[in-house]
Structures are given as structure tokens and as C-alpha cells.
Amino acid sequence: MPTQTELQTVLDYADAHMDESLERLFELIRIPSISTVSAHSDDCRAAAQWLADQLGVLGFEASVRPTEGHPMVVGHKTDAAGPHVLFYGHYDVQPVDPLALWETDPFEPTLKPAPNGDTHIVGRGASDDKGQLLTFIEACRAWKMATGALPIKVSMLFEGEEESGSRSLVPFLEATAQELRADVMMVCDTDMWDRDTPAITTMLRGLVAEEFTITCADRDLHSGMFGNAARNALQVAADALSSLRGPDGGVAIAGFYDGVEDLDPTIAAQWKRLPFDQNGFLSDIGLRIPAGETGYSIMEQVWARPSCEIHGVIGGYTEEGFKTVIPAKAHAKVSFRLVAGQDPVAIRDAFRSHIRARVPDDCSVEFASYGASAAIALPLDSPYLTATRHALGEEWDTEAALAGTGGSIPIVGEFKRQLGMDTLLVGFARFDNRIHSPNEKYDLSSFKGGIRSFIRVLAALSELKASN
Amino acid sequence: MPTQTELQTVLDYADAHMDESLERLFELIRIPSISTVSAHSDDCRAAAQWLADQLGVLGFEASVRPTEGHPMVVGHKTDAAGPHVLFYGHYDVQPVDPLALWETDPFEPTLKPAPNGDTHIVGRGASDDKGQLLTFIEACRAWKMATGALPIKVSMLFEGEEESGSRSLVPFLEATAQELRADVMMVCDTDMWDRDTPAITTMLRGLVAEEFTITCADRDLHSGMFGNAARNALQVAADALSSLRGPDGGVAIAGFYDGVEDLDPTIAAQWKRLPFDQNGFLSDIGLRIPAGETGYSIMEQVWARPSCEIHGVIGGYTEEGFKTVIPAKAHAKVSFRLVAGQDPVAIRDAFRSHIRARVPDDCSVEFASYGASAAIALPLDSPYLTATRHALGEEWDTEAALAGTGGSIPIVGEFKRQLGMDTLLVGFARFDNRIHSPNEKYDLSSFKGGIRSFIRVLAALSELKASN
Structure with a gap:
């Protein structure tokens, strides 16, 4: 000693x-x-x-x-x-x-x-x-x-x-x-x-990290010849990604909040005593209006509430200029931060079901996992x-x-x-x-x-x- | 002669x-x-x-x-x-x-x-x-x-x-x-x-071709530190793009169908006489279920109805692997095919207003035009x-x-x-x-x-x- x-x-x-x-x-x-x-x-x-x-x-x-x-x-x-x-x-x-x-x-x-x-x-x-x-x-x-x-x-x-x-x-x-x-x-x-x-x-928090690819037609199409009638993979992806959060800013996947409990009172009390500048948190990153779930403080949202974020989307023509293509494929990377009480495997399954339900029957979706870990x-x-x-x-x-x-x-x-x-x-x-x-x-x-x-x-x- | x-x-x-x-x-x-x-x-x-x-x-x-x-x-x-x-x-x-x-x-x-x-x-x-x-x-x-x-x-x-x-x-x-x-x-x-x-x-058909970039935070952020509370540009873009079409498959921009008339009867009669294989049109491109407006044939949809297609989206981390970033920016290319009666400038303005209304006040959106031409x-x-x-x-x-x-x-x-x-x-x-x-x-x-x-x-x- x-x-x-x-x-x-x-x-x-x-x-x-x-x-x-x-x-x-x-x-x-x-x-x-x-x-x-x-x-x-x-x-x-x-x-x-x-x-x-x-x-x-x-x-x-x-x-x-x-x-x-x-x-x-x-x-x-x-x-x-x-x-x-x-x-x-x-x-x-x-x-x-x-x-x-x-x-x-x-x-x-x-x-x-x-x-x-x-x-x-x-x-x-x-x-x-x-x-x-x-x-x-x-x-x-x-x-x-x-x-x-x-x-x-x-x-x-x-x-x-x-x-x-x-x-x-x-x-x-x-x-x-x-x-x-x-x-x-x-x-x-x-x-x-x-x-x-x-x-x-x-x-x-835990993390469920997912990537998916939606495939519609068997090739990229000309929007003049096929527009309206042929399914657009980016439209399907936008609809699916948009549906991940509901009008209250919360995650809209069925069962997502199952097992999520209110913040431990000891922690809640300690957090209340600590200085935290909610406006400064946002203004430091060039923002002003909190996103996410209404009714929760920023501190609770980033530490104690589960989240869903879209990390990357790519599809169609993304270079310089313009190309009137109906893309056959769209790719997205999405992750969920989990809190105590959430089962990462159940969350992953619920997410995949949620997306699958939004992909038309004549289109397809493939998923890849980049991990699924529980909160501690x-x-x-x-x-x-x-x-x-x-x-x-x-x-x-x-x-x-x-x-x-x-x-x-x-x-x-x-x-x-x-x-x-x-x-x-x-x-x-x-x-x-x-x-x-x-x-x-x-x-x-x-x-x-x-x-x-x-x-x-x-x-x-x-x-x-x-x-x- | x-x-x-x-x-x-x-x-x-x-x-x-x-x-x-x-x-x-x-x-x-x-x-x-x-x-x-x-x-x-x-x-x-x-x-x-x-x-x-x-x-x-x-x-x-x-x-x-x-x-x-x-x-x-x-x-x-x-x-x-x-x-x-x-x-x-x-x-x-x-x-x-x-x-x-x-x-x-x-x-x-x-x-x-x-x-x-x-x-x-x-x-x-x-x-x-x-x-x-x-x-x-x-x-x-x-x-x-x-x-x-x-x-x-x-x-x-x-x-x-x-x-x-x-x-x-x-x-x-x-x-x-x-x-x-x-x-x-x-x-x-x-x-x-x-x-x-x-x-x-x-x-x-005419064409209104638009590109837009949504900017939220002043830099890409770590989803663990800022997730939920900081606005995600890809989520804003997904919401905006998803809102372009309504539940009936039609374009949901206010005033979009103003001036659009039913098909000329001479043309309609001629189209009815011509052979057109609706199932073949879709199966040739690997699809089965018509997208777009309910109540219109595929032929009408691709020739006589105005359309909206997403041609390209990119934002966040789109390379190999995974990166839990909250992207500050999202880019999209969108075009509208117009029919007789639609004013391309009015459509462009209505589209931009529609998107602007879906971008939070502390975020911004910039547009670029790749043309606006009327149908003839x-x-x-x-x-x-x-x-x-x-x-x-x-x-x-x-x-x-x-x-x-x-x-x-x-x-x-x-x-x-x-x-x-x-x-x-x-x-x-x-x-x-x-x-x-x-x-x-x-x-x-x-x-x-x-x-x-x-x-x-x-x-x-x-x-x-x-x-x-």
C-alpha cells in the first residue's frame, strides 16, 4: 500500500x-x-x-x-x-x-x-x-x-x-x-x-446496429418510361425510414419500449443537482430545437432513453448533375441505443419485422447485423x-x-x-x-x-x- | 417531288x-x-x-x-x-x-x-x-x-x-x-x-428536376452522445421524401393536380384498341404490383398522369462497415413529370414549399434546379x-x-x-x-x-x- x-x-x-x-x-x-x-x-x-x-x-x-x-x-x-x-x-x-x-x-x-x-x-x-x-x-x-x-x-x-x-x-x-x-x-x-x-x-446503453438493402425492379429504370407505375426503391426506403419514429418523436416500432423503466430516483436526484445547459448542448452543435421524444429532458433522452438513428442512406444517382433514374436498390444503416430492460435480440427482430411490413410483396429486403448488445x-x-x-x-x-x-x-x-x-x-x-x-x-x-x-x-x- | x-x-x-x-x-x-x-x-x-x-x-x-x-x-x-x-x-x-x-x-x-x-x-x-x-x-x-x-x-x-x-x-x-x-x-x-x-x-410530359440538401447540426455527431436529442438530417429527409406521396399513391403536394384533365377521348379510344400487356410491363422489370395512383391503368400512369420520382439520396456513412454517426446533411434528387395543364414554375414552388414546411426551424434546406419545362x-x-x-x-x-x-x-x-x-x-x-x-x-x-x-x-x- x-x-x-x-x-x-x-x-x-x-x-x-x-x-x-x-x-x-x-x-x-x-x-x-x-x-x-x-x-x-x-x-x-x-x-x-x-x-x-x-x-x-x-x-x-x-x-x-x-x-x-x-x-x-x-x-x-x-x-x-x-x-x-x-x-x-x-x-x-x-x-x-x-x-x-x-x-x-x-x-x-x-x-x-x-x-x-x-x-x-x-x-x-x-x-x-x-x-x-x-x-x-x-x-x-x-x-x-x-x-x-x-x-x-x-x-x-x-x-x-x-x-x-x-x-x-x-x-x-x-x-x-x-x-x-x-x-x-x-x-x-x-x-x-x-x-x-x-x-x-x-x-x-446497448446497441443494435443494422444495415438493410431494399430491391424493387431488376434494374434501374427511366422515370419517363416507368414513373408512377414501377416501384421506386428510394421511395420504399423513405417510407420505411420515416415510419421509424412516430408523431411524438418516439420510436414507433411495436414493442420497442417494452421493459423500459423510469429513471432510478438516486440518479434522477443527482442529475437534477448537476449543472446542465440544455440550450448550450444544442447551440454548441448549431441547433436550437430538441428532437426526439416530447416530455423528456435532453439529458434523459441521450442517457436514459432508447433511441433510433439513421446513419447512412444511399441509392440511385448521387453524383454531380441529374439522372432521371428510378433506382432498383436503396441501402440504409440504422442503429438503436438500448436501455436496461430492453432485449437486443427482440429489438432487432421487431425492427426487421417493421421494415419487412413496409416493403411491397414484389420487392425484397435483406438485412445485415453489426451487433446487438444489451444496456448495463x-x-x-x-x-x-x-x-x-x-x-x-x-x-x-x-x-x-x-x-x-x-x-x-x-x-x-x-x-x-x-x-x-x-x-x-x-x-x-x-x-x-x-x-x-x-x-x-x-x-x-x-x-x-x-x-x-x-x-x-x-x-x-x-x-x-x-x-x- | x-x-x-x-x-x-x-x-x-x-x-x-x-x-x-x-x-x-x-x-x-x-x-x-x-x-x-x-x-x-x-x-x-x-x-x-x-x-x-x-x-x-x-x-x-x-x-x-x-x-x-x-x-x-x-x-x-x-x-x-x-x-x-x-x-x-x-x-x-x-x-x-x-x-x-x-x-x-x-x-x-x-x-x-x-x-x-x-x-x-x-x-x-x-x-x-x-x-x-x-x-x-x-x-x-x-x-x-x-x-x-x-x-x-x-x-x-x-x-x-x-x-x-x-x-x-x-x-x-x-x-x-x-x-x-x-x-x-x-x-x-x-x-x-x-x-x-x-x-x-x-x-x-414536362419535367421539373430538383435537387435539395438538408442541413441540421453544424457537423456530424456521435449517436451515443447526441442521439434522440439532436436532429438527424437523414430522418428529416426521409420524412420529407415519404410525404411526397399520399396513401392513395398520388402526389401529396398541395395543388399538384391543379389543371390536370382527363385523357382526350380520341386518344383514350385509340389506346384501348392497341394491345398492351399490363402484367408483361411489370414482369419485364421484375415486378408484379403496380405502384402509383390507384384507379389509373399503367398506360395512363406512365403517359398521361403527372409523376414524382426520387432519383438519388445520399447522406451519412455509406461505405463498408458501420459508423454510428448522426449526419448533419442529407442530399436528394427528385423530379416531377408534368402533363398538359400543369405550370412547371408553380409545381416547382409548391414542391419547395412542401419540403421547407417539413424542415425544422433550426435546420435549413437549399434547392438547385435542373430545369422546369411544361408538357406539350x-x-x-x-x-x-x-x-x-x-x-x-x-x-x-x-x-x-x-x-x-x-x-x-x-x-x-x-x-x-x-x-x-x-x-x-x-x-x-x-x-x-x-x-x-x-x-x-x-x-x-x-x-x-x-x-x-x-x-x-x-x-x-x-x-x-x-x-x-
């Missing part, structure tokens, strides 16, 4: 070596590990190898493990006393389109002074999840370099398909469950409450939660908020399901990080504060008794 | 030189003059020059005339007695996507034996409109080569933007109206009634119509049908508007020519019969008195 002096030594070490930590983040961002584009497979492998090498330097027994898709990275350093934490992150990043909207090369990280005095680290993955996962690795490095050891047992798992459906995750977890078992999982892929308030995310909720009485919350409070000088998140991290549900392990979601991203968008950035204060926070969290967890 | 013997000499000449006519069609098809793709501008210019050269060989005073877009070709040969015909065609072609569905190179014309004993000339533009316009040029060539002269005054006008909105057409016609004035216009860009029955198209109808008592119908009847040994067409040929409305000239639409394409689609073809019997038909039409028109 480290002393206060030891802890201060480690914090000082991290502060003194921040430039080197930042240079390592730059190295990782420069690897364009876009998992959803197969042309970047070698880059994904390179990012995995880079992480394994870093863990090796810190004395982890680390390796790159092949899967059917992009590889996993697993590392163990369990020579300390105390509880055992499994840290999870993902080294893959989102595509960078539309590239024209980036102000700098997405894979050449750039430091930009921010109006509030902070510094932005700009680049794809700067926040999601390369910057975030490095805060934990750099915290371990500071412990190792300043004291020669980690204060607790640590394993790490890095995935390369988080942004593209985590297809290899379930088989990999099934094969390595015993190896990966620990007392608690920790994930750094979430936001702070606001600039000054750290947060632990205790509610995480962390028990509020967990000692790991209490210790972590305390450590975060020390670093940021204010109580850590208990937050929900609209995002989905499939592994959290899988670990709960397969090993009964709970997950602490502690992240230092900020609301305006533009993750998945052009000009993604991570605040230097997030990176630095994240490293310092995890140094404290590791110390705090070392005071708990190991459960296995 | 040519004798029957002279006419037979010209027909024999055309038959004897059919291979050379076909080789010229191949030359023209090989020029990839896709007007809507700016990378093909040089090809459009090359096709224009090719046509001007051909006319020059036949003794026309011919030239390529620059415009803001692709050039026009104008040729005159008016040294004969008799009436003056202005022939119009277009040398530009549709894009070839999806290229993977072509069985042969779209710009390397290929002859393929057809199951019915005919031969298919396969290639982009083989029918629309390169094969069709050449039937008229080759008819003129046969007259010139066999008799040394044309039997009537002939001017020709070829456009290079018919497939991309004819943007330069109105200014060009305004500048050259007096030069282009003739007794009647003739266009070869339409279908035969069926394999054995020629047709003169007397009803032509040929007077059934025109002597040019009677003479042409007679000539077609002689060639095909059956009465020529008076047809409608769902297609739109903007110049027809413009000539009527600017010069009061009527247009004879005589074409030899067939229903299954796959124009605008992969594997476009023209039947060799269309090409040969078209040349022979125009040889007879030129003779028949020479018997009429010139009106100017």
Missing part, C-alpha cells in the same frame, strides 16, 4: 515527463487504424503491435493475439499485492470522412491553443480512444518508473474493432475468459461531467466505485458525478454476462471533443488530468482487499 | 449500305459523351465535331457552336423545294454506373444475336439518342448519295446537355430562333408502340402528322399508333413557346432498350427500319406545300 509521499513522487514524475507521454500519444495517432475500412488492416495490426511493445517496456507479459478480424492486445503484470484490475481500451478509430472538413491532417496530430487557455490535441483518435487509453498506460508507467512497481495487479486488453461492431469480441472472450478474469474492469472511453467535474459512468448498469454500492470516486475527487477537487452515457461499449455487457465482472467507466473526454467527426480533439488538461487521476485511482484501489 | 421509282432507289441504296451506316453508329457510340460528368467535356466536344463533320460530308452548312455548357451542332441544307424540317437530336448520353452490371464495355459497341432473330446493338447511347438520331442522318445520306439531293429543306440541331437538364438550350434558342425557324420540327428520341407497330408521340400536345389535325403517319404505315405495313410518352424532351416545349413550331416525335426505340440502365441496346431492326422510315417520311413531306 503506497504512502502519501510515494503517491506524490509518482504524480511529480508524471508531471515532469508529460512531454514524453504526449510524444507517445502522437506516435499512436499517426497510425491510421480505421477498423471499418479493410484497406487499413495493416495499420490496425501496427497499432496493436505498438501497444504490445509499450506494455513490454513496462514489464507486462504482453502479446498481439490474432482474431478473425483485427487482433487483440493482452498484457498482464500481476506481481503486486492487492486487487486485480483489467483495463480495456480500443486502438481502432473511426473513418475520417468528410476529409475536406478537417483543418489539419487527421493522422498528423497537432497542438492548438484553445480560447480557454487549454491546448487541443487535434487528430483522429486523439480522444476516442487513443488519448483516453494512454492516460491509464502512462499512469502505470509513472508508477513503474518512480517506484519500480505497480501498486495493484493490472491486466490490459485492447481491441481493434470497437468502432466497427466488435465482431471478434465474443469469441475471443469465450476463449480467454479465465485468463482475463479480474476483480473489476476499468474502461477509459467516456466523458467528464463538465470541464472541472470528473465523472464515473454507471449507466451504459453499475451497482451503486460497489467498493471499487467508492474508492475510485474518492480518488477522482482528490485530483479534481470536487465530487465525481455519477453519469449515464448514450454511447455503447459492447465489452462491458459481455464481461458482465460472461464473468459477472462489473466495470468502472472513468473517462476524461469532454463534450466538445468531436469524436467521430472532423477535427476530433482531446484537451491537454484531459490527458494530463487523466494520467494523474489514474495514478490516484491505482493507489486508492490498492487499499481494497483482493476478492480472488 | 420524288417518284415511287426514286423512292425505291433510295431505299435500295440504304439497304445496300447498311453496314457502313452501322459502322458510323459504332464510331459515335465509342465517344463517351456523358454530359453530366464534367470530366467528359472533351468527349462531348468530340461527339459534336463528329456530327458536324458528318453533316459537312452531306453538303450541309454545319458548325459546332459553343455555349456555356456543352456545344450545339447546327447544320442547314435548304437548296430543295418543299417544306422545311428542323431535325433535333442529342449527342450526349447518360452516365454508365453501375459499371459492374454491364456485360460489355458500354463504349465499345457490340452486336449480340437476340432470341427473336433480331440483333442487339449494345452500348451506352446505342438507343438514346445516338442510334435514333443517326436514322435521320443516314436517311438524308441515302437521298443525297442515291439522287444527289434531299427532297425537302432540312436543318439539324444537336444538343449535348439533354441528359443533364438542357441548361444552355433556352439561351441558345433565344439567340438563334430566326435561324432555326422551319415549318415543323422532327425528333427521333421516342419508342415504337411495339415491335411491329410504329408510333408518333403526340403527348409529351401535338394538334391531331396537323398535315405533317398525317403525311408522316402515312409514310410510317407504308414502311411497317400497319397503321402508326398515336402515343403518349412519359419522357420529357425540353426542346419541344421551348420551340413551341418561342417559335410556335409543332414537333413530330417519331422514334424507333423499343420498350426494352434499357436506356439509362446498364446494357442499353438498340435493335438492328430499329436502326434499319428507322432509316427506311425517314427516307419515306422525307418523300411524304415533300408533297406538302411549304408554309413559309
Whole structure:
């Protein structure tokens, strides 16, 4: 169990070596590990190898493990006393389109002074999840370099398909469950409450990700010769997509809200106390009028209510100019964020039935799944939660908020399901990080504060008794 | 005025030189003059020059005339007695996507034996409109080569933007109206009634072609962080596009059917007498259930009723894989085919108002026009119509049908508007020519019969008195 002096030594070490930590983040961002584009497979492998090498330097027994898709990275350093934490992150990043909207090369990280005095680290993955996962690795490095050891047992798992459906995750977890078992999982892929308030995310939505293709005629047709009489695949798709939400803004699929309950009163009370600027939330993204379900606050809508979003539609002639074609095919990508109580498989089936019912009998529709995971909720009485919350409070000088998140991290549900392990979601991203968008950035204060926070969290967890 | 013997000499000449006519069609098809793709501008210019050269060989005073877009070709040969015909065609072609569905190179014309004993000339533009316009040029060539002269005054006008909105057409016609004035216009860009029955198209729909872009947030957003609460541009677009048609299959824009009248009884009676296989029309394109307005036959729907079709939609992430983005923008291309009585400008305005009303106040929509032309109808008592119908009847040994067409040929409305000239639409394409689609073809019997038909039409028109 480290002393206060030891802890201060480690914090000082991290502060003194921040430039080197930042240079390592730059190295990782420069690897364009876009998992959803197969042309970047070698880059994904390179990012995995880079992480394994870093863990090796810190004395982890680390390796790159092949899967059917992009590889996993697993590392163990369990020579300390105390509880055992499994840290999870993902080294893959989102595509960078539309590239024209980036102000700098997405894979050449750039430091930009921010109006509030902070510094932005700009680049794809700067926040999601390369910057975030490095805060934990750099915290371990500071412990190792300043004291020669980690204060607790640590394993790490890095995935390369988080942004593209985590297809290899379930088989990999099934094969390595015993190896990966620990007392608690920790994930750094979430936001702070606001600039000054750290947060632990205790509610995480599930995700059902679907793609479908509607086919009508056996070829594209001339609208002058066939217009009106021949079914237009884009019209069928527009009708089907439009029908997904009802006049009250809610999802109009039969049974969609089955099992969805009102917000837990403890959480509701906490959320009421926290500052949240509803107008600012919208004006920051150029909007003014809340969309979605009437009768729910924005905070509830994005964290605690299930959603349905259309992510992509393409069909017919979409190039420059005009072509009076009746398209034979239309493609759409749609996903649902789920909350506790919703069964992902039932939602997927209900969605497919809903669409099928809107495709005429002489047309057809084919579906592809990009995953179906349930929502999860962390028990509020967990000692790991209490210790972590305390450590975060020390670093940021204010109580850590208990937050929900609209995002989905499939592994959290899988670990709960397969090993009964709970997950602490502690992240230092900020609301305006533009993750998945052009000009993604991570605040230097997030990176630095994240490293310092995890140094404290590791110390705090070392005071708990190991459960296995 | 040519004798029957002279006419037979010209027909024999055309038959004897059919291979050379076909080789010229191949030359023209090989020029990839896709007007809507700016990378093909040089090809459009090359096709224009090719046509001007051909006319020059036949003794026309011919030239390529620059415009803001692709050039026009104008040729005159008016040294004969008799009436003056202005022939119009277009040398530009549709894009070839999806290229993977072509069985042969779209710009390397290929002859393929057809199951019915005919031969298919396969290639982009083989029918629309390169094969069709050449039937008229080759008819003129046969007259010139066999008799040394044309039997009537002939001017020709070829456009290079018919497939991309004819943007330069109105200014060009305004500048050259007096030069282009003739007794009647003739266009070869339409279908035969069926394999054995020629047709003169007397009803032509107008076209309002529109593109719009909906913008919601100021950037693409992560659906986990903003889902439900932030407006999704693709959802707004789907709702707007779905609202274009009502539950009865009709167009649901306010005032859309204002001025639309029931079908003329003469036409209705003629259509009833003609064979038309409603099930075959649909099964030929892989469909079974008529779309569009309930209560109207397919023939009425495609020729005599106004329509609305979605030609292209794109927005969000449409590549391989999955990306949980809330798209900030959605693009759509939509057109309306108009019938007599509909005002194209009023329809365009009503459409834009309809869409605007469905875009939330904090989002925006921008429109672009690709043309707005009215429908036209040929007077059934025109002597040019009677003479042409007679000539077609002689060639095909059956009465020529008076047809409608769902297609739109903007110049027809413009000539009527600017010069009061009527247009004879005589074409030899067939229903299954796959124009605008992969594997476009023209039947060799269309090409040969078209040349022979125009040889007879030129003779028949020479018997009429010139009106100017």
C-alpha cells in the first residue's frame, strides 16, 4: 500500500515527463487504424503491435493475439499485492470522412491553443480512444518508473474493432475468459461531467446496429418510361425510414419500449443537482430545437432513453448533375441505443419485422447485423466505485458525478454476462471533443488530468482487499 | 417531288449500305459523351465535331457552336423545294454506373444475336439518342448519295446537355430562333408502340428536376452522445421524401393536380384498341404490383398522369462497415413529370414549399434546379402528322399508333413557346432498350427500319406545300 509521499513522487514524475507521454500519444495517432475500412488492416495490426511493445517496456507479459478480424492486445503484470484490475481500451478509430472538413491532417496530430487557455490535441483518435487509453498506460508507467512497481495487479486488453461492431469480441472472450478474469474492469472511453467535474459512468446503453438493402425492379429504370407505375426503391426506403419514429418523436416500432423503466430516483436526484445547459448542448452543435421524444429532458433522452438513428442512406444517382433514374436498390444503416430492460435480440427482430411490413410483396429486403448488445448498469454500492470516486475527487477537487452515457461499449455487457465482472467507466473526454467527426480533439488538461487521476485511482484501489 | 421509282432507289441504296451506316453508329457510340460528368467535356466536344463533320460530308452548312455548357451542332441544307424540317437530336448520353452490371464495355459497341432473330446493338447511347438520331442522318445520306439531293429543306440541331437538364438550350434558342425557324420540327428520341407497330408521340410530359440538401447540426455527431436529442438530417429527409406521396399513391403536394384533365377521348379510344400487356410491363422489370395512383391503368400512369420520382439520396456513412454517426446533411434528387395543364414554375414552388414546411426551424434546406419545362400536345389535325403517319404505315405495313410518352424532351416545349413550331416525335426505340440502365441496346431492326422510315417520311413531306 503506497504512502502519501510515494503517491506524490509518482504524480511529480508524471508531471515532469508529460512531454514524453504526449510524444507517445502522437506516435499512436499517426497510425491510421480505421477498423471499418479493410484497406487499413495493416495499420490496425501496427497499432496493436505498438501497444504490445509499450506494455513490454513496462514489464507486462504482453502479446498481439490474432482474431478473425483485427487482433487483440493482452498484457498482464500481476506481481503486486492487492486487487486485480483489467483495463480495456480500443486502438481502432473511426473513418475520417468528410476529409475536406478537417483543418489539419487527421493522422498528423497537432497542438492548438484553445480560447480557454487549454491546448487541443487535434487528430483522429486523439480522444476516442487513443488519448483516453494512454492516460491509464502512462499512469502505470509513472508508477513503474518512480517506484519500480505497480501498486495493484493490472491486466490490459485492447481491441481493434470497437468502432466497427466488435465482431471478434465474443469469441475471443469465450476463449480467454479465465485468463482475463479480474476483480473489476476499468474502461477509459467516456466523458467528464463538465470541464472541472470528473465523472464515473454507471449507466451504459446497448446497441443494435443494422444495415438493410431494399430491391424493387431488376434494374434501374427511366422515370419517363416507368414513373408512377414501377416501384421506386428510394421511395420504399423513405417510407420505411420515416415510419421509424412516430408523431411524438418516439420510436414507433411495436414493442420497442417494452421493459423500459423510469429513471432510478438516486440518479434522477443527482442529475437534477448537476449543472446542465440544455440550450448550450444544442447551440454548441448549431441547433436550437430538441428532437426526439416530447416530455423528456435532453439529458434523459441521450442517457436514459432508447433511441433510433439513421446513419447512412444511399441509392440511385448521387453524383454531380441529374439522372432521371428510378433506382432498383436503396441501402440504409440504422442503429438503436438500448436501455436496461430492453432485449437486443427482440429489438432487432421487431425492427426487421417493421421494415419487412413496409416493403411491397414484389420487392425484397435483406438485412445485415453489426451487433446487438444489451444496456448495463453499475451497482451503486460497489467498493471499487467508492474508492475510485474518492480518488477522482482528490485530483479534481470536487465530487465525481455519477453519469449515464448514450454511447455503447459492447465489452462491458459481455464481461458482465460472461464473468459477472462489473466495470468502472472513468473517462476524461469532454463534450466538445468531436469524436467521430472532423477535427476530433482531446484537451491537454484531459490527458494530463487523466494520467494523474489514474495514478490516484491505482493507489486508492490498492487499499481494497483482493476478492480472488 | 420524288417518284415511287426514286423512292425505291433510295431505299435500295440504304439497304445496300447498311453496314457502313452501322459502322458510323459504332464510331459515335465509342465517344463517351456523358454530359453530366464534367470530366467528359472533351468527349462531348468530340461527339459534336463528329456530327458536324458528318453533316459537312452531306453538303450541309454545319458548325459546332459553343455555349456555356456543352456545344450545339447546327447544320442547314435548304437548296430543295418543299417544306422545311428542323431535325433535333442529342449527342450526349447518360452516365454508365453501375459499371459492374454491364456485360460489355458500354463504349465499345457490340452486336449480340437476340432470341427473336433480331440483333442487339449494345452500348451506352446505342438507343438514346445516338442510334435514333443517326436514322435521320443516314436517311438524308441515302437521298443525297442515291439522287444527289434531299427532297425537302432540312436543318439539324444537336444538343449535348439533354441528359443533364438542357441548361444552355433556352439561351441558345433565344439567340438563334430566326435561324432555326422551319415549318415543323422532327425528333427521333421516342419508342415504337411495339415491335411491329410504329408510333408518333403526340403527348409529351414536362419535367421539373430538383435537387435539395438538408442541413441540421453544424457537423456530424456521435449517436451515443447526441442521439434522440439532436436532429438527424437523414430522418428529416426521409420524412420529407415519404410525404411526397399520399396513401392513395398520388402526389401529396398541395395543388399538384391543379389543371390536370382527363385523357382526350380520341386518344383514350385509340389506346384501348392497341394491345398492351399490363402484367408483361411489370414482369419485364421484375415486378408484379403496380405502384402509383390507384384507379389509373399503367398506360395512363406512365403517359398521361403527372409523376414524382426520387432519383438519388445520399447522406451519412455509406461505405463498408458501420459508423454510428448522426449526419448533419442529407442530399436528394427528385423530379416531377408534368402533363398538359400543369405550370412547371408553380409545381416547382409548391414542391419547395412542401419540403421547407417539413424542415425544422433550426435546420435549413437549399434547392438547385435542373430545369422546369411544361408538357406539350401535338394538334391531331396537323398535315405533317398525317403525311408522316402515312409514310410510317407504308414502311411497317400497319397503321402508326398515336402515343403518349412519359419522357420529357425540353426542346419541344421551348420551340413551341418561342417559335410556335409543332414537333413530330417519331422514334424507333423499343420498350426494352434499357436506356439509362446498364446494357442499353438498340435493335438492328430499329436502326434499319428507322432509316427506311425517314427516307419515306422525307418523300411524304415533300408533297406538302411549304408554309413559309
